[in-house]
Amino acid sequence: MQITLTRPDDWHLHLRDGEALKAVLPHSARQFARAIIMPNLKPPVTTVDAAAAYRQRILAALPSGSGFLPLMTLYLTDNTSADEIRKAADSGFVHAVKLYPAGATTNSDAGVTDLAKCDAALAEMEKIGMPLLMHGEVTDSAIDLFDREKVFIERVLQPLLRRRPGLRVVFEHITTQEAAEFVEAAADNVAATITAHHLLYNRNAIFLGGVRPHYYCLPVLKRERHRAALVKAATSGSRKFFLGTDSAPHARHTKEAACGCAGCYTALAAIALYAEAFEAAGALDRLEAFASFNGPDFYRLPRNTERITLERAEWQMPVELAYGCEEKLVPLRAGEAVHWRLAE
């Protein structure tokens, strides 16, 4: 069996930098035409100048002949000015601004301590239509880790949308039924990305026969009812949900550690993993809109015109991949079967 669809884009991707960037970029560039590039480098990409330089490093690392287009983002801080937002919009290559609540996830230490401090930047974004991408979890240690996304809706997202009702928001990598229902019921300026791993796995995957660090990411995998709600949202035909892998590479030794890093590496076979999730839901005919139409429509960019073909064929995910100088990267599903493949 084969399916053909418009070449997809990845609306949430971590490419890192340096040798790591060179190792992972070809995987995404083979499948996707464009990707929204996350700015959580060390140090974070907080200015248009830094985004321009990072963009050049990505373009320089592309395999020859690749037409992959990195869509850059700025990392919002307490000090981001309205001027920087205007400069970002004028640049033509910065497409969004990313909110990391300080301490919520990998490389978020420089993130926002209180959204009230960002009001000048947010007012400008609302005015010019620049999307705010959110890692939607509260950082309050009194809130159970599994409830941090749900509480973020009540404490941060709803109050923000009351203050700035026209702000365009992408609730990134949603993981709960509450988030899916909130986005579905919200106005058209609110959308969400959904990862392949949150469509395919529930939290049992982290503990199957022992601790499995390669299934640990943030927001953490949730219970089955939430996975089912995400599948329902992604396959519903709603234009508010689109593909964002959140593929987040970390060197093997930093994940297989006493305090392992958060992030799942899915870029090697991302579109195949999504096809698997949509097939399991009997909704392969809905994959194209989710993967290739809803994202560019929300970002007000043209849809891609090239097409790709996926074939139903079983192959084995490598047990590890090269990741720069002497480092290794373990992909999600390492050593196990994958059921779809991108036809060359």
Ligand SMILES: NC(=O)N[C@@H](CC(=O)O)C(=O)O
């Ligand atoms: N998702 C993750 O678990 N990790 C991401 C950061 C993020 O997207 O929150 C990373 O940069 O490693």
Ligand SMILES: [Zn+2]
């Ligand atoms: Zn995140």
Ligand SMILES: [Zn+2]
């Ligand atoms: Zn991410």
